[in-house]
Ligand code: SAH
């Protein structure tokens with residue numbers, strides 16, 4: 375079996391506790407969205423991708439499928455595909471099936487059990503492919519496995535870039551440019567601005583799966599940090615913030631209450647929220663200065679007919 379690279383700090387629990395207490399002590403309480411993804415959160419995200427209201431996954435999948443040959447030609451043979459926030463690696467298969475003799479696949483994800491299980495399934499479906507999973511935070515500087523070989527190609531689908539602030543995008547794209555090198559390419563999925571009547575249901579679906587995904591963050595804090603959040607006393611909210619061009623997810627306290635987390639007691643007023651995620655919706659032009667600043671240039675872009683989503687091909691500048 376290939377090696378698994380563990381980047382997570384050995385005391386991941388104390389980092390989690392520190393991040394939770396720091397986020398919940400701010401005036402606008404916040405929690406970092408990367409903590410959505412324990413095994414349950416990753417499964418719930420997979421359910422979200424199949425919801426009728428959640429257009430990003432099927433739209434990006436259709437773009438990748440329609441242009442897989444062209445993308446593969448641009449990337450050339452012997453690509454080492456490095457995927458950031460790989461999840462179930464479903465879209466990866468579209469590229470793997472189109473690429474000429476890929477050198478290997480490096481999925482990076484914080485959701486350890488889900489990542490390792492996905493890697494095993496890929497190994498059995500692609501027996502000739504070297505799969506080198508990396509468990510860790512893609513925001514920090516990572517190393518590629520020394521025996522990986524091939525021409526590094528970054529893959530960051532799903533518009534996970536929309537969960538980052540401008541400062542985080544700069545940090546992320548700089549680290550990716552350092553890791554992948556000066557001849558690398560990067561395939562990036564970007565969700566575009568559209569009417570709030572499409573966006574809000576995509577993040578507040580009729581079946582309540584996104585609500586479960588959001589509330590699972592509190593369940594995870596209870597389970598891993600011994601907190602005592604009453605999940606029935608918080609409600610999922612999805613709000614379109616037009617000036618900031620983003621969907622915000624919040625958890626709203628349904629009453630005045632006190633929650634114990636670690637050694638701290640945290641008070642919530644009725645109606646007060648925890649801001650759990652931003653999902654930005656971009657105009658492609660607004661990203662160009664960030665690419666330029668971090669050593670990338672835009673080569674090509676593919677959009678669906680409704681202009682809901684874009685797949686961008688970048689190269690190291
Ligand atoms: N790429 C897939 C999954 C997107 S969901 C798709 O397009 O459908 C976002 C994924 O990124 C999750 O699997 C989550 O665990 C991972 N993730 C989120 N923040 C991360 C971080 N800081 N470092 C590594 N992985 C992260």
Ligand code: AVI
Nearest residue numbers: 422532533534537577584653
């Ligand atoms: C992973 N990320 C791009 C998803 C998004 O659309 O922002 C996460 C998500 N949150 C709610 N639904 C899906």
